[in-house]
Amino acid sequence: MGMKGRIALSAVVGVVVIGVVSANSGSDEGDGGKGTSASAEHDFGDKGGDGGARTGDTEKAAARSRAAFGGDGSYQVGKDVKPGTYRTRGNSDGMCYWERAKNASGDMDSLLANDNVTGSSYVTVKASDKLFKSEGCHDWETVDPKAEGKPSAAGFKGDGGMLRVGVDIAPGTYRSAGNTDDQCYWERDKDALHGMESILANDNVTGTAVVTIGAHDAYFKTAGCKDWKHAG
Template identity: 65%
Template sequence: MGMKGKIALGAVVSFVVIGVVSANGNGNGDGSASDSGKHSSASAQNDSGGKKTQAAEKKAAFVGYGDFRVGSDVKPGTYRTTGNTDGMCYWERAKDAKGETDSILANDNVSGTSYVTVKATDKIFKSTGCKDWEAVDLKAKGTPASTMAGDGGMFRVGADIAPGTYRSTGNTDDSCYWERAKDADHALRSIIANNNVTGTAVVTISASDGYFKTTGCKAWKKTG
C-alpha cells in the first residue's frame, strides 16, 4: 500500500507518551478545538440528494490531496476531515517546502476524523488520501454524544462528545490507543494523557479537554 508520509513528533500513536513535557512546542497553540470527527455537522434536511451534495461542497475549504501554501492556498485556522477509512489519510504541517523529516512540525495517519490547527507560522500543509477538509467554527455548539466509535479518530469535547467517564471493552494486543488532547496542534505538549490498552479501557474526559482521540479500540460508552 506504500508509505503515506514521514512520521515525526510522536504523531504515530502506537506508543504511550504519558505526561510528556514538550520540548517541541511548534509555536504556541491557540488551544483551539474543533468540531469533531464521526459526528460531522448535521446534514441539511433537504429532500434532494443533489442539494445535500451542494451544501457539502460549499463547506469544503480545500481538497484532501496536495501541498498547500499557508497564507495563500490555506488560511490559518482549524480544519476537519471526516469519513476516512483504513488509515489511508495522511496529513502534515511543515515549516518549509524542503520535504525533509526536519521540516515536519506535526503529522498523522487518520482513520475516521481528524482535526488540525494550521498556524500562521506554518509554511506548508500536506494532505494525501484524505476526504476534503472543512473549516471549523470553534464557536459552534453541537449535540454532544455519549458513545463513540472506537476507530472514529478525533472528537471535539463539548461539541461531538460529552465530558464524562467512558469505557471500551474487548480490546486485544494493545491495538487500542486513546488520547486526551488540549488542542489540535498535534505537538507532544498537546497531549494531556494517553494509553495503549489490552482488555478494558476506562478514561475520564474533562470538560476542559479540547479533543479525545481513539484508534483501534472497541466502541466507547459513557458510564458516568
C-alpha cells in the same frame, strides 16, 4: 519520499504514555495513536435504499460547499490556506495523510506534525507554518471555534478518530472493553496542534480502558478501540 511513505511522527509517540488512565485503572479528572502526529470519525450515514443514497449525495454536496480546500494537495500557508483550525471526516483505513511543515523542502526535518487518519481529524494550522500537505483525505472544512453541539453522552465509535469535546462527544467517563494486543489507542488533547505538548494523557490498551474526558478538554482521539460506552 512520498507522503504515504512517511511514518507519522505520532506513531513513535504512541508507545509513550503520558498521565494514563488505562485498563482496569481509575479515571483522570484533569482538563484536557498509534499513528497520531505527536501523539482518526467514520461517516455512518444511512446506506440503505434509494432514500439513503439520495441522503448521502445531499450530505456530500453540502460537505463540498463547506470545504475550505481539497483533501489532496500541497498548500502554502497564508496564500492557499489561511491559519486556523480545519476538519476532515469520513476517512477510512488510515489512507488519509496530512502534515504541517516549516518549509517546502520535503525533508523529514521540515515536519512540524503529521498523521495517518481513520475517521476524522482536526488540525490547527499556525501562521508560522509554511506548508500544509494532504493526501487521500476527504475535503477539509473550516472549524468555527465558537461552535457548540448537543452530543449524546451514551457513547461513541472506538475508531472514530479525533473528536471535539462538547461538539462531537460529551464530557464524561467512558469505558471501552474487549481490546486486544494494545491495538486500542486513546488520547486527551488540549489543542489540535498535534505536538507532544498537546497531549494531556494517552494510552495503548489491552483489555478494558476507562477514561474521564473533562469539560475543559479540547479533543479526544480514539483509534482501533472497541466502541466507548458511558460508564456513569
